[in-house]
Amino acid sequence: MTAGLVGAALALTLAAPARAGETPAAPGTSEAPVAAGGWQLTPTGTDVRFRGLAAVDRGTAWAAGSRGTVLRTTDAGRTWRNVSPPGGETLELRDVEAFDARRAVVLAIGEGEASRLLRTEDGGATWTETFRNTDPRAFYDCVTFLDRRHGLALSDPVDGRFRILATRDGGRSWRVLPDSGMPAALPGEAGFAASGQCLVTADRGGKDVWFATGAAATARVFHSADRGRTWTVTDSPVPAADPARGVFALAFRDRRHGLAVGGDYRAGQPSPRAAAVTADGGRTWTPAATPPPAYRSGVAWLPRAEGAALAVGPTGTDLTRDGGRTWRTVDTGSYDTVDCTPDGGCWASGEKGRIARLTRR
Template sequence: MRYLFSLLMVLGFISCDSFSKKDIVSVEITPVFEDSLSIRAISPVDETKVWFAADKGIVGLIDGKTPKLATIKYEDSLLHFRSIAQTKNAFFVLSIANPGVLYKIGYNGNEATNIEEVYLERGEKVFYDAMAFWNDSEGIAMGDPINGCLSIIRTKDGGNTWSKISCDNLPKTEAAEAAFAASNSNISLVGTHVWIVTGGKRARVFHSADKGETWEVFNTPIIQGQAMTGIYSVDFYDENLGVIFGGNWDNKTFNEGNKAITRNGGKTWDLISNGKGPGYRSSVRFIPGTQGESLVAVGSPGISYSPDQGDSWTELSEEGFYALEFVNDSVAFASGQHKISKLVFRK
């Protein structure tokens, strides 16, 4: 009887655990900012505040529904921003195209305190795509290839100074291999690791286990070979489990070869729900607190949700967005053409 009781207790715990996870059934979308901007880079502070970087030189903090905006010019030109990152006391925005200019924006918890130029790069092929920080001291940004390698810059002093990694220390890129500045999610960081994704002629994953000191590159089964095909977004849950998402921007409904998962740190990738589920998406994220099980992907065609690491998908909304960033397991911000919205996921 004692053994039977123990068995029943174990089965009871398993049964209770199996019902503890509730799937998302809907999303509530509340606009918090609308303007004539293309907004591809957001960084939430909490459930009520989110920083963003956009075109037309606009950088802003949305506090509730109150926008605090700044216009940044370099010389006489309005810059276009698609990269943003934060540390404890500052935010960073990085412009696309020539010149690439990186600004540090001081933040006191309520508003910007100062704006300082901390990196400048000129060149016909300069085009930076994404940026992220490991901690309050160390950060990294990536851009399209120049002289046969990706453009990768790093900081080790809280973003006050940045230096570019030499092509001698990076894997070679192929002709017409580049990246997409679609959602500031070409980079994923976990621990000391960084993963960077590409598209175009090749769709590959560049990886460093030591914060950019040494590098390796992995092939993927993601659709590639045309200018707008490839990987648009990457997210890692831990040092082993990661997901990549993209597709063909010119054929957004095509859902073959556009999403894949790794369980060995990016060395190999397996397609998920191939020929099923969503087509092109520009940003994918693991939902916090779901142990790497649940995903949300957004793109101009809508919002898609998977409860099982991409095996199955539910379309939550046809409203289109470019970028997605979670605050917690039920609240996120998303940005798109002319808007930023708060997303609340209902279970």
Template sequence: MRTLAAVVCSLLVVLCVGTVEAGSPTVPVTVAMQKSGSEATLLGMFFHDHQLGWAVGSGGTILKTTDGGHKWKKVSSGTSSLLTAVYFRDAKRGWVVGANGTVRTSKDGGETWSVVVVSTQAPLYGIAFASPTKGWMVGGNGTILQTTDGGENWIDQASGTSAALYAIALTNELQGTAVGALGTILTTADGGKNWTTQVSQSSATFFDVAFADDTNGWAVGNAGALFQTIDGGTHWVDRTLPCGRTCNKLTDLIRVRFTDPQQGWIVGERGQILRTSDAGFNWVEETSPVKRSLMALSFPRATAGWAAGEGGTIISISAAGTK
């Protein structure tokens, strides 16, 4: 079983427990393979809209599409380091992060990339922006870096932990949540001046976190870990699902995204795809065309998403029945 943490290392519901069930014919979902032209393990993905997107991964791989994934092309990153995450602020300006403190930035939509110097050699796993000027990166050894000038400069923030931080979600310029190893959940309410450790009552490694709005959020992790907050990240409740078509308790859940307060998606090991259309009360297990682990997920709009993972795998997800 290949977890996100294992891959990285080797290469360098509201009131009760929800249910998981087989796909529902009332909400048509189409999942299709796309040809990436790469065998790299893809760990990060970001779509600016339903046409323009990027995927990053092992060996410094950066892939770009301008037609919704019908064609992907490889662009030079200028590094052979493992790249773990990608974020674009708009159609032109973006960043990738990865092993050994690797940061690259692009000002031309990902056609060319230049070095960004940061004050860490720790692996970086996640990046997000709350506004055009304010953004954060997270990584190993509790690393948190912040920019207040649109990504030109990045400064350290004290996280109060040495645990690896794998993802960060921001609801505005002041409020953010970072998650990571050993059940670590950190929140800030003052733009990162102070980070507070929240009690998850779990030793699971959380790989990702996403918010549907300012208060409702979800974290996913190894061994099927699925946790929910309804108060902006202060308190978390275990919503780990029972066994469905495959046993979720034996399957790592690696990425989560919500397109609105009702519609959410999770991908994970062995090609697993889960969907909710009722704010996480129930989760539907969709039929997946792949058995390789899916480690990246992006939904630029409610009806169109993409996932990527091992062996250059990229799939498109079309949910015609969603809002």
């Protein structure tokens, strides 16, 4: 698939929706102009793998990856500035949450003290380590923010329950929340630090947060409506029952409508039923009627296009125009994660230094 096909598909998606009773236009038949475009790779100057991505707007984005690498652009990807934390070459950065072009929080993963959180307030010129895990049983996977002050980080289970770390000051300090409101984990259950999307919120400013799991007998989705103090959990139809399988990423466009993607991350392994959808805030999940054809590690709703979203993985990008019920592949480039902004900006990142910006001419 070519980048032009991505652009054509997205141009159709972003055209005016059909009126009630009308049949949506078939590809290539939209009355709106269909312009070439799609994922445009940007010059990063590195070969590290970027699993962490935070899109601020169409011109500004942050990426975090292996060897402690953090990049930032403020000119729509024409140039990237290396703003990596000094001395962090051994850190495996898997998530980044950015508030604007100057303030961001990055998560390093790993057992024990390898799991850390760092914050910058000056565009990456300086970094402050604000949390270092001292419990050898904990392994942090993802971080998310509900607003500029309240954020959460997710660890794999400790003493049979997932552990939640919380901040109330924008990531300057963190504390472990009591686990009394957390349902028990299944044997072997864990989160996946694959794309920074195993722990997510809907629109910033609310109190709802969700996280996804796998590796156990069932892949599940946990939900909190009180900023992580208490949780409920629901089975998903995405297959698990193996350490390599489960739900890898979530995306919610509001409190009710959410997407889950995943599968089996091992190359060449089948990933049936690799996507699911909810319309009730995660209380129930329905498998996609036509899921992506392979493992997908990242997912994002497209801005200003109700019902449209992108899912990405090592073998390609898929597009849905019906809220996640059906997906079709529109690109075969390798990406691990994707993020979109309200002003119409979409970015994707992955292996070998790949960071791309969605363009529409």
